[in-house]
Amino acid sequence: MKMSIAALLESALLSTLPDEKCSLSHTAHKLCIQTPANALKREVTALIRDFRFAGHPARPKLVPPSKVKSRKFSTEEGYAALLHAVCHIEFNAINLALDAAYRFRLMPEEFTRDWVRIAAEEAHHFQLMRQRLQAFGYDYGDFAAHNHLWDMAYKTAFDPLLRMALVPRVLEARGLDVTPGMRSKIAQKGDEHTCAVLDIIYCEEVGHVQVGNYWYQYLCAQRGLEPQALFRRLLSRYDLFIFRGYVNIEAREQAGFSRFELEMLENFEQSRQSDVHNWRLALQN
Numbered sequence: 001m002k003m004s005i006a007a008l009l010e011s012a013l014l015s016t017l018p019d020e021k022c023s024l025s026h027t028a029h030k031l032c033i034q035t036p037a038n039a040l041k042r043e044v045t046a047l048i049r050d051f052r053f054a055g056h057p058a059r060p061k062l063v064p065p066s067k068v069k070s071r072k073f074s075t076e077e078g079y080a081a082l083l084h085a086v087c088h089i090e091f092n093a094i095n096l097a098l099d100a101a102y103r104f105r106l107m108p109e110e111f112t113r114d115w116v117r118i119a120a121e122e123a124h125h126f127q128l129m130r131q132r133l134q135a136f137g138y139d140y141g142d143f144a145a146h147n148h149l150w151d152m153a154y155k156t157a158f159d160p161l162l163r164m165a166l167v168p169r170v171l172e173a174r175g176l177d178v179t180p181g182m183r184s185k186i187a188q189k190g191d192e193h194t195c196a197v198l199d200i201i202y203c204e205e206v207g208h209v210q211v212g213n214y215w216y217q218y219l220c221a222q223r224g225l226e227p228q229a230l231f232r233r234l235l236s237r238y239d240l241f242i243f244r245g246y247v248n249i250e251a252r253e254q255a256g257f258s259r260f261e262l263e264m265l266e267n268f269e270q271s272r273q274s275d276v277h278n279w280r281l282a283l284q285n
């Protein structure tokens with residue numbers, strides 16, 4: 001018997017087995033493609049489940065971000081740890097996309113279709129990166145990892161506007177900043193296979209941030225909210241920054257941020273940082 005999209009998404013989200021989670025994500029995507037417009041069965045009789053953690057395997061061991069050991073890129077173990085970190089981001093990204101599609105079912109059907117497609121793409125990214133890790137004799141679960149990405153999903157589970165503002169537009173967009181630098185280091189090492197995987201990931205991630213931007217604008221318009229002012233307020237409220245380290249302006253523009261918005265954000269964050277600096281000085285005196 002064919003499962004409904006809602007039941008499939010719930011099973012995928014709760015699955016603790018990476019292979020099963022990936023295969024259920026691909027099945028959900030196929031079901032979306034095969035189902036005509038406006039015919040996706042998203043209703044469930046039970047309440048949407050509230051859980052602190054989405055399904056994940058017993059390993060990797062989850063630790064606070066400060067406890068994730070940094071390893072030297074030049075050693076074999078350090079290199080595997082880097083590949084593992086990317087693998088873990090992709091694993092979390094599957095859960096984030098599944099959760100958006102599962103949880104926010106009062107959104108238009110196109111929203112569900114977008115996030116199911118993204119879940120399938122993230123599953124593909126995870127599978128490709130895991131193969132790269134295996135090629136070096138390691139596997140997913142061999143290093144400790146943190147749960148920062150999922151924590152933000154949990155904090156924003158009650159409102160799709162918050163989720164779209166803070167997960168794709170802040171945390172996932174960060175991937176666009178760091179990937180080119182990582183790719184060039186990996187290219188110097190001569191690992192062309194991993195570079196090819198990163199190229200696929202990077203190209204599709206631009207599309208994922210774009211989807212987040214689209215639905216953020218949609219929800220702001222629906223509620224009569226000014227998107228840029230609201231975004232600045234949310235960054236302050238959740239103590240998040242975009243302009244820390246290198247920011248890939250070109251990729252962010254491709255993903256739907258305007259140059260004007262990025263300049264406003266940079267000024268805003270500089271003034272927040274100088275406010276913090278002034279408060280610290282005032283406290284010391």
Ligand SMILES: [Fe+2]
Nearest residue numbers: 090093122125
């Ligand atoms: Fe990804």
